[in-house]
Amino acid sequence: MALVAEYLKQLTLTHTGGKDPTFPTVHPIRDFDPSRDAARIDTAIKTKGVDEQTIIDILTRRSCDQRTYIAFEYEKMAKKDMTTALKGALSGSVEAVMLGLMKTPAQYDASELKGSMKGLGTDEETLIEIVCSRSTQELAEIKKVYREMFKKELEKDVAGDTSGDFAKLLMALVQTKRDEPSNVVDYEKIDHDAQALYEAGVKRKGTDVVTWIAIMSERSVPHLRRVFDRYTSYSPYDIKESIRKEVKGDLEKSFLTLVECFENRQLYFASRLSEAMKGKGAKDKVVTRIIVSRCEVDLMKVRSEFKKQNGKSLYHTVSDHTKGDYQKALLSLIGGDD
Structure with a gap:
């Protein structure tokens, strides 16, 4: 049996x-x-x-x-x-x-991700929702279960179905390199990251997306919340306005989803439900x-x-x-x- x-x-x-x-x-x-x-x-x-x-x-x-x-x-x-x-x-x-x-939660997410990358075309909305809203531990479990269920690596499938900076961001998140939250608040690093985000985006012509991806995918969530607060002392716009000004399409949606989930994950899901039942x-x-x-x-x-x-x-x-x-x-x- x-x-x-x-x-x-x-x-x-x-x-x-x-x-x-x-x-x-x-x-x-x-x-x-x-x-x-x-x-x-x-x-x-x-x-x-x-x-x-x-x-x-x-x-x-x-x-x-x-x-x-x-x-x-x-x-x-x-x-x-x-x-x-x-x-x-x-x-x-x-x-x-x-x-x-x-299904278990990880199996369900793995199945939904697989479904979003099946056949012709990609369901980017589903990819963004799951990859950008799950914690590092959840993503690690999803990767493991994805391998067991489909005999494939999630990273490979994501790389094969997406392209450009959007693919780079999703890949960085799926690689689960995010720092664990720490009891020690590193104010110098917070200031450095806030300034780096500003200088990689609003301050310059064109956007240094690589810097944005590294900070957004590798720093712990409590650290990033403080970075976004500090960011407004450098930039005339808050982080969400800056994202909207600097990038477009799926990359914009992904960065905004990350920020919304860092700030209030439940509000993000409430907004998604509200949007899905409009009209x-x-x-x-x-x-x-x-x-x-x-x-x-x-x-x-x-x-x-x-x-x-x-x-x-x-x-x-x-x-x-x-x-x-x-x-x-x-x-x-x-x-x-x-």
Whole structure:
């Protein structure tokens, strides 16, 4: 039972971040009985027309580790892989949510990255969102899992699908050379980096992108926050205005995403969700990816930032822009109205 062994191995792949506090909307349930859940899912899949509600109720209210144990029990009982069974029973956006939940966070990110670089053309937005918003530890785990899942190096695939300074920035981030945060505040280095960013951009004609990439990809996040504050004593513009003036296209989006995530990662995701649900309907892929990937990390805080930013709750907004089983699954993961 190779798949069973693989599922158990996945339990060691889940990363809670270790250092950052988490604010999840999905928690492990007490009195957890994986055999009972597996039997209920088996019955739901075999029901005529498929009992989607039961599948949603179980998978959206269990933690990643618990879902892994359910899959293990399901395979023992049904003699088949639960992910494959779900794929055969579900379709559309609700299928994407459920299959996403069956992966560990790193596996889900790795799959989304792979999908963004598949076939002709590249989905730069997805690449930027994941690579620029994940911590060094998360990126290191994603690289490891990407290699295990696809027998390829993430760096190679990124290099093959992007070009120019945009490729250089993504490659620098994927190489995970960022300094660990330190208790010692190096004011001299802060001043030096702030001045270097100014002199490499606004002060000169043309932009020394290499310097910007090195500072943005190698310095610790607390250090960079202080650098951006100090930067305004050299430049007439803040760092975001400077980025907009100096670079364009995917490189501009990437630098802005980095700065937004350094300042307030949850606000960045709230803004992405808001943008994805502007006007009629919703960009299902973006909404699914953010809610699935953040539900056991910081979705409670994303909810709070969303409400502050929009004056309307994430729960209410998702209700307005989605429907059917897809809507039920997302609302369950969001975990309540604000």
